[in-house]
Amino acid sequence: MSIKNTFFTFFFILVVVIIVLFGYPANITTAYAANQGQKIIQTYGEAELTAPADLAKISLAIETRSSSANEAVEENARLANKVLEALLDYGLPEDNIKTSSYRLYSYRERQETNSGTEQEQVYYQATNEMLISTTQLDTVGEIIDLAVKAGANNINYINFELSDPQELMLQALKMATKQARRKAEAIAEGADETIQQLYSIREERTSYTPFRLEDTMLKREMIASVAPTPISPEAVIIRASVMAEFSF
Structure with missing residues (x-):
C-alpha cells in the first residue's frame, strides 16, 4: 500500500472515530437534512405578560449646599440622620x-454685589442618596x-418590581415557543404541507420592565394632593421571544 493510500485510510478512520465519539456537528446534520429533501420554516415567537408588582424601591436624596464644604457636609449628615x-x-427594617x-x-455662581459689580462665589453641594425597599x-x-418632612428634598424615582x-x-x-410553532403550522398549512419536527430553537430575549415613577411625575402627584401622597403602581411587564426552525 502506498504512503498516499495509507494516509487517506488513516484520515477516514479518524473522521469515523470523531463522529462516533462526538456525534455529527450541527452543520453536517443540516447538510444531511438538505440532501434528504427536508425543508425548513423559520418563525419568530414572542409573548408579553403583565403582573402586579410586589416590591417597591424608593430612591430619595438629601441635598445641602453652602459656601463652606464642612457646613454642607455637616448639615447633610444631620438631615440624613433625621x-x-x-x-x-x-x-x-434597617436592612431595607x-x-x-x-x-x-x-460649583461657581456669578453674583451681583451692592456696588453693581459682579463677583464669583464658590459653593459646595453634598448629596446623600438613599434607596428604600418595601413589600408593603x-x-x-x-x-x-x-x-x-424629616429632611429629604429630592425624590429621584420609585420602582415597582417583582421580588x-x-x-x-x-x-x-413557553408562550413564545408555542406561538412560534403555531406560526410555523399556519405557514405549512397555507402551503399544503405538514410540520414534521422542531429543527432548532434559540432564546432571543427574556426581560421584565419594572414600572417607574420619575421625579417629575412624583412632583405632579404631590402637588395634586395635600393628603398623603397618592401612589398608584401599574403592572410590571415581562417579555420573551424565541427563534425556531421546523422541518416539513
Missing part, C-alpha cells in the same frame, strides 16, 4: 434602607411624606 431615624421609627451614593462637589406597597406614599420574576419569565418563554 430621615433615617424617622424611617426606622416608622417600622422599616441603603445609602446608594454620596457626592460632594463645588400601600405605604409608599406615607414613606415618601415621612422622609420629606422573583423567574417563574413568570419562564412562562413567557
Whole structure:
C-alpha cells in the first residue's frame, strides 16, 4: 500500500472515530437534512405578560449646599440622620434602607454685589442618596411624606418590581415557543404541507420592565394632593421571544 493510500485510510478512520465519539456537528446534520429533501420554516415567537408588582424601591436624596464644604457636609449628615431615624421609627427594617451614593462637589455662581459689580462665589453641594425597599406597597406614599418632612428634598424615582420574576419569565418563554410553532403550522398549512419536527430553537430575549415613577411625575402627584401622597403602581411587564426552525 502506498504512503498516499495509507494516509487517506488513516484520515477516514479518524473522521469515523470523531463522529462516533462526538456525534455529527450541527452543520453536517443540516447538510444531511438538505440532501434528504427536508425543508425548513423559520418563525419568530414572542409573548408579553403583565403582573402586579410586589416590591417597591424608593430612591430619595438629601441635598445641602453652602459656601463652606464642612457646613454642607455637616448639615447633610444631620438631615440624613433625621430621615433615617424617622424611617426606622416608622417600622422599616434597617436592612431595607441603603445609602446608594454620596457626592460632594463645588460649583461657581456669578453674583451681583451692592456696588453693581459682579463677583464669583464658590459653593459646595453634598448629596446623600438613599434607596428604600418595601413589600408593603400601600405605604409608599406615607414613606415618601415621612422622609420629606424629616429632611429629604429630592425624590429621584420609585420602582415597582417583582421580588422573583423567574417563574413568570419562564412562562413567557413557553408562550413564545408555542406561538412560534403555531406560526410555523399556519405557514405549512397555507402551503399544503405538514410540520414534521422542531429543527432548532434559540432564546432571543427574556426581560421584565419594572414600572417607574420619575421625579417629575412624583412632583405632579404631590402637588395634586395635600393628603398623603397618592401612589398608584401599574403592572410590571415581562417579555420573551424565541427563534425556531421546523422541518416539513
